[in-house]
Amino acid sequence: MTTVAWDGTTLAADTQASAGGTLLVANKIASVGDSLVGFSGNLADGNAFVEWLRAKYNSPTKQIPYPKMRNLRALVIDKDRSLQLYQDESEHPENHNLRMWVAGTGGDYALAAMKLGKSATEAVQLASELDIDTGVAIQSLTFERLTIEVTKIIPDKYPLYKF
Numbered sequence: 001m002t003t004v005a006w007d008g009t010t011l012a013a014d015t016q017a018s019a020g021g022t023l024l025v026a027n028k029i030a031s032v033g034d035s036l037v038g039f040s041g042n043l044a045d046g047n048a049f050v051e052w053l054r055a056k057y058n059s060p061t062k063q064i065p066y067p068k069m070r071n072l073r074a075l076v077i078d079k080d081r082s083l084q085l086y087q088d089e090s091e092h093p094e095n096h097n098l099r100m101w102v103a104g105t106g107g108d109y110a111l112a113a114m115k116l117g118k119s120a121t122e123a124v125q126l127a128s129e130l131d132i133d134t135g136v137a138i139q140s141l142t143f144e145r146l147t148i149e150v151t152k153i154i155p156d157k158y159p160l161y162k163f
Contacts, residue, residue, distance in 0.1 A: 001133035002028055003106030004038040005120040006077060009140050010062035011036045012120035012151070014106070014128055015138050016135040017043050025136050031146040032076075033056035033057040039066035040104035049074050049086065073103045079143055121151050 004013040013042050017026040028046060029038045032053045038072035048067040053076065055064045074086040076093065083101060084093035102111045106127030113123035128134045139148045 002104035003110050003127040003131060003134040004028055004075070004103045005107075005110040005114060005123045005127075006036075006075060006098075006101040007114050007120040007123070008037060008081065010120040010140050011038050011075075011077060012124045012138055012140040013038055013136045014124055016133065018112075019043075023136075024136065027139065027148065029139055029141050029148065031141055034079045034143075035108045036077040036141050036143070036146075037074065038077075038103070039072060040107075041071040041073050042069075045069045045072040046074065052131050058099075074101070075101055085089050097111045105135070106134035 001018060002014055002016065011029050011158055013028040015025045015027065017024040026043050028040065029036065030050050031037070032050065037050055037053060039049060049069065049072055052064060052067050067086045072086065072088055076084040076086070085096060086093045100111065100114050104129040106124070109127040109130045110123035113119065113126045118126065121138055124134070124138045128138070137150050140151050141148055
């Protein structure tokens with residue numbers, strides 16, 4: 001229930017999440033040390049994963065147990081633009097040198113948009129228009145700007161909610 005996209009420069013994600021039938025707003029991207037992190041899947045698993053990475057970064061010599069995950073797809077992007085893909089229960093990432101990466105229910109829309117020359121932020125915007133499980137706002141991170149920027153509020157999709 002999300003869209004996360006990496007275009008080689010920018011990591012972007014929507015902020016829509018849900019618990020049961022309740023709409024929530026959540027961060028799905030973060031900076032940890034010199035790395036960018038994005039995830040899709042279970043929000044609690046994603047947050048536990050980011051906290052695990054932060055603990056490893058802050059105590060590199062300490063053995064930090066990997067949290068139990070049920071539903072997670074996470075990407076860690078190092079400053080050299082190498083990609084490490086984590087999935088569910090494995091603390092051992094797959095290493096990739098992909099120019100683009102997407103995850104979540106709107107991932108196919110975002111990938112198509114980036115293949116047609118759109119940025120990650122624009123790709124998440126398109127996914128939010130086509131995927132019912134993507135929305136609310138779009139956040140982005142770059143290596144030049146390691147603080148989250150809200151780049152686009154998605155209007156009119158949720159007329160009953162005030163954000």
